[in-house]
Amino acid sequence: MIRVESLSKRYGRDIAVDRLSFTVEPGQVCALLGPNGAGKTSTMRVLVGLSTPSAGRVGILGEPVGLGAPVLRRVGVLIDGPAFVPHLSGLANLRLLWSATGRAWPPPALDEALALAGLGAHLERRTGRYSMGMRQRLTLAQALMRDPDVLVLDEPANGLDPAEVRALREHLVARAGRGGTVLVSSHQLAEVQQVATHAVVMDRGRLAAAGPLGDLLGGRSLEDAFLAITEGSTDAAG
Numbered sequence: 001m002i003r004v005e006s007l008s009k010r011y012g013r014d015i016a017v018d019r020l021s022f023t024v025e026p027g028q029v030c031a032l033l034g035p036n037g038a039g040k041t042s043t044m045r046v047l048v049g050l051s052t053p054s055a056g057r058v059g060i061l062g063e064p065v066g067l068g069a070p071v072l073r074r075v076g077v078l079i080d081g082p083a084f085v086p087h088l089s090g091l092a093n094l095r096l097l098w099s100a101t102g103r104a105w106p107p108p109a110l111d112e113a114l115a116l117a118g119l120g121a122h123l124e125r126r127t128g129r130y131s132m133g134m135r136q137r138l139t140l141a142q143a144l145m146r147d148p149d150v151l152v153l154d155e156p157a158n159g160l161d162p163a164e165v166r167a168l169r170e171h172l173v174a175r176a177g178r179g180g181t182v183l184v185s186s187h188q189l190a191e192v193q194q195v196a197t198h199a200v201v202m203d204r205g206r207l208a209a210a211g212p213l214g215d216l217l218g219g220r221s222l223e224d225a226f227l228a229i230t231e232g233s234t235d236a237a238g
């Protein structure tokens, strides 16, 4: 379970996240939506201990989060992507990242993660020669190989081709079906509509709407609902 309580994040005098609260329960795939600069990545970075909140609290599986918090072992994260060592192969990079957990190789869901990443023989190639899409797939593999209870994915479909996007979608649905908690940000609303059970819409740092997807849609496409929600908050602010 993910809990965000009155979270604010400032960068100097700018406020990127403004008293944001929401929860994501096990079994849910929650889409974190919002226009460019709404504060989605800032929220996710605080949520997984990569940056500190200016105010408020975040928790995962009932435990507080901070850099190196034990609960983060149970979280698969894709944000900006880790820095892969360019002269090592994809597989060697996964081993290196896994070694930081102090647990024996291989990770519990390595095969499943590699199947989804679909890198095949590229796994043996140096990551310095990877395309952006290959890098994204290796990043996904490192997030999934630990068989996490919670997934926090910032625009995971970036750079993936349509077949891979579909495989990812099926994976997220299956993971939530097994009791996992998934928070995923995206600008690809038609894609998100197929996978999300819930959505949180941010606009200029604030919560603009949240709830089960069906309630937010009210019979509209997610694109129409999103534009109505974010336009409404622009009018209200103006």
Ligand SMILES: Nc1ncnc2c1ncn2[C@@H]1O[C@H](COP(=O)(O)OP(=O)(O)OP(=O)(O)O)[C@@H](O)[C@H]1O
Pocket (backbone or CB within 6 Å): 011, 014, 015, 016, 034, 035, 036, 037, 038, 039, 040, 041, 042, 043
């Ligand atoms: N490290 C930083 N230093 C200063 N300002 C930042 C930093 N990171 C983000 N911001 C600012 O905070 C605001 C929110 O950015 P954030 O990346 O969280 O939005 P986002 O919703 O993820 O956007 P996008 O959809 O474009 O990825 C923006 O105004 C951005 O310029």
